Amino acid sequence: MDLILTPSSPLLGKRIAEEIGVKLSAVSFKRFPDGELYARVESQESEHVVVCSLNSSDDFVLLNLLFDAIKGDVVAVIPYLGYARQDREFLRGEAVSVRVVAKAIEERAEKVITVNIHSEKAKESFKKLVDVDAMPLIGKSYEGEDVIMISPDKGSAERVKTAARFANCEWDWLEKRRIDEKTVEISPKKIDVEGKRVVIVDDIISTGGTVIEATKKLYELGAKSVECACVHAVLADFAAVKLFSSGVREIVATDTVERIYSKISVSKILAEKII
Numbered sequence: 625m626d627l628i629l630t631p632s633s634p635l636l637g638k639r640i641a642e643e644i645g646v647k648l649s650a651v652s653f654k655r656f657p658d659g660e661l662y663a664r665v666e667s668q669e670s671e672h673v674v675v676c677s678l679n680s681s682d683d684f685v686l687l688n689l690l691f692d693a694i695k696g697d698v699v700a701v702i703p704y705l706g707y708a709r710q711d712r713e714f715l716r717g718e719a720v721s722v723r724v725v726a727k728a729i730e731e732r733a734e735k736v737i738t739v740n741i742h743s744e745k746a747k748e749s750f751k752k753l754v755d756v757d758a759m760p761l762i763g764k765s766y767e768g769e770d771v772i773m774i775s776p777d778k779g780s781a782e783r784v785k786t787a788a789r790f791a792n793c794e795w796d797w798l799e800k801r802r803i804d805e806k807t808v809e810i811s812p813k814k815i816d817v818e819g820k821r822v823v824i825v826d827d828i829i830s831t832g833g834t835v836i837e838a839t840k841k842l843y844e845l846g847a848k849s850v851e852c853a854c855v856h857a858v859l860a861d862f863a864a865v866k867l868f869s870s871g872v873r874e875i876v877a878t879d880t881v882e883r884i885y886s887k888i889s890v891s892k893i894l895a896e897k898i899i
């Protein structure tokens with residue numbers, strides 16, 4: 625068995641290879657002048673692990689090119705499974721994007737492993753999916769610290785409850801109302817954050833809109849400081865600049881999307897599911 629690195633997850637891929645004790649396959653990628661992508665895999669092995677977060681459409685194209693290039697069996701490790709938020713037909717005629725992604729991956733891979741897929745609904749598109757929870761790792765990274773964990777909405781409440789259990793701290797959630805794609809309003813809920821160090825915990829920080837609105841609300845409620853922690857630091861649209869500018873003191877994330885904020889590695893919990 626060997627492990628194939630991809631441009632979206634080079635460090636996490638290398639860490640996983642070290643955890644499971646396999647070598648890295650020789651792989652090369654290039655982009656042609658017209659923008660088309662190319663992939664080549666030189667391997668003598670008959671079993672492979674591919675580690676490829678889907679943080680852009682290019683990542684999805686590359687993954688499919690690899691599926692064609694690889695000879696033999698494949699375990700697909702997709703640490704951040706993008707396109708999972710479009711998990712249903714919200715408006716008549718819409719593509720269910722996660723279904724398309726699931727079909728392409730499962731057609732080729734014997735097993736699919738991801739971290740905190742966005743929703744239970746998204747899971748329904750897969751037959752071979754192993755979904756690993758990184759919330760205990762996020763919680764443990766705050767163990768012994770005097771913090772309160774807040775979910776920015778009810779949807780993430782169960783995740784935050786898990787993180788708080790491992791951090792051994794109090795937790796709560798805020799109510800959220802989405803106005804449009806980029807605007808989110810938070811209505812107050814009865815939480816006592818006055819004078820407290822608050823950590824907003826979520827699965828994904830994408831534009832940062834959700835965390836920024838929650839941050840404003842928490843400062844209005846008297847929080848001493850606000851930080852944020854997430855599994856997938858997508859951080860699109862200059863989100864980190866916006867987060868810090870809104871008063872967020874720190875961004876903590878896992879390495880499902882490799883960022884400077886990826887202070888927690890999911891390599892071990894993924895490696896445990898491969899073999």
Ligand code: R5P
Binds near residue numbers: 808826
């Ligand atoms: C929502 O259901 C998710 O849990 C996140 O709160 C959301 O995806 C974050 O997106 P953004 O950073 O763009 O507000």
